[in-house]
Amino acid sequence: MPDLEIRQVSKRYGDKVALDGVSFEVRAGELFGFVGSNGAGKTTTMRIALGVLAADSGEVRFGGSPITHETRTRFGYMPEERGLYPKMKVFDQLVYLAELHGLSANAAHKSAETWISRLGLAPRRLDEVQKLSLGNQQRVQLAAALVHDPAVLVLDEPFSGLDPIAVDVMSAVLREKAATGVPVLFSSHQLDLVERLCDRIGIIRGGRLVACGSVEELTAGACAQLIVSVPEARPGWAKELPGVQVVSEEPARTVLELAPEVDDQLVLAAATATGPVREFRRLRPSLAELFRNVVAGEPK
Known part of the structure; x- marks a missing residue:
């Protein structure tokens, strides 16, 4: 066809x-x-x-x-x-x-x-x-x-x-x-x-x-999010990492947003330095999130 x-x-x-x-x-x-x-x-x-x-x-x-x-x-x-x-x-x-x-x-x-x-x-x-x-x-x-x-x-x-x-x-x-x-x-x-x-x-x-x-x-160029679970981590362990924003932080579970140029392996190394890492995974933005970002500047 x-x-x-x-x-x-x-x-x-x-x-x-x-x-x-x-x-x-x-x-x-x-x-x-x-x-x-x-x-x-x-x-x-x-x-x-x-x-x-x-x-x-x-x-x-x-x-x-x-x-x-x-x-x-x-x-x-x-x-x-x-x-x-x-x-x-x-x-x-x-x-x-x-x-x-x-x-x-x-x-x-x-x-x-x-x-x-x-x-x-x-x-x-x-x-x-x-x-x-x-x-x-x-x-x-x-x-x-x-x-x-x-x-x-x-x-x-x-x-x-x-x-x-x-x-x-x-x-x-x-x-x-x-x-x-x-x-x-x-x-x-x-x-x-x-x-x-x-x-x-x-x-x-x-x-x-x-x-x-x-x-x-x-979504390839979008800011990536990571879920990191480090039960023994000290509070605020990720706040000083360059290009990394803490979206939420709970006991043993932190959600981070990475700028496109940030290597997630550096984040993993920083997390490992604070204690054993139980979870480390990347979240792909959904189409709904992408859509909201793209149309945010749409004229009313």
């Missing part, structure tokens, strides 16, 4: 800059998490990728070529605001949408049945969408994005309103699609889920992409 590329995309609404030269790629077979505060530009970026909005400048490419109408028929899109016909039955709706994407009637019926079963919607297949719970409507919306076997998936807040079981089902589906080589781009405010699922993450702030990479890459 080809890659999806967002290249220097900008969008303005009057004096409001919605996107300012946003660039990133979603590689074939990759789960890419797109995160940012409300109004940061996530949905605008996705709508431009789908052709729902036109960019003022920049372009979207798939497989190295500019996106065309024909290309976009191969995209699967799940909007944050549900784009379903409320009075249409679940099965009929999925068949209709599959046929709009070019599937034959037989293929559309088969695919609709497959995704209804896969997403646990069989008991509701003949219900009107408006009569479903919000969680089941979300499942139908995902089925609508998948029913034509898309070459790209773009999902805006797909986990919103789902219970834990539905989250597991949707997570498994996204992993399966990525495993077939499909680029999967999705936004979410559930950062623990993004961290667990995604190969790479892009953080957008005020219409600009301010960080992009794996969690490991994005």
Whole structure:
């Protein structure tokens, strides 16, 4: 499968800059998490990728070529605001949408049945969408994005309103699609889920992409934290170490924050000099902590 590329995309609404030269790629077979505060530009970026909005400048490419109408028929899109016909039955709706994407009637019926079963919607297949719970409507919306076997998936807040079981089902589906080589781009405010699922993450702030990479890459330059347990240590043993800040100190357990240039082996040597070390481990910043640090300067 080809890659999806967002290249220097900008969008303005009057004096409001919605996107300012946003660039990133979603590689074939990759789960890419797109995160940012409300109004940061996530949905605008996705709508431009789908052709729902036109960019003022920049372009979207798939497989190295500019996106065309024909290309976009191969995209699967799940909007944050549900784009379903409320009075249409679940099965009929999925068949209709599959046929709009070019599937034959037989293929559309088969695919609709497959995704209804896969997403646990069989008991509701003949219900009107408006009569479903919000969680089941979300499942139908995902089925609508998948029913034509898309070459790209773009999902805006797909986990919103789902219970834990539905989250597991949707997570498994996204992993399966990525495993077939499909680029999967999705936004979410559930950062623990993004961290667990995604190969790479892009953080957008005020219409600009301010960080992009794996969690490991994005936290590589961050201040590291260490947990050090030295039961016989004297109080304050780490306070004089250069480049080291004591985050908390309890009997036999100290949490330290190290500047990027500090060698943790020097800290270990200092700890050992005070007594036997029972625990010495590095804490990796979570995506939530990284996100808070990155967006801290976001304009209000």
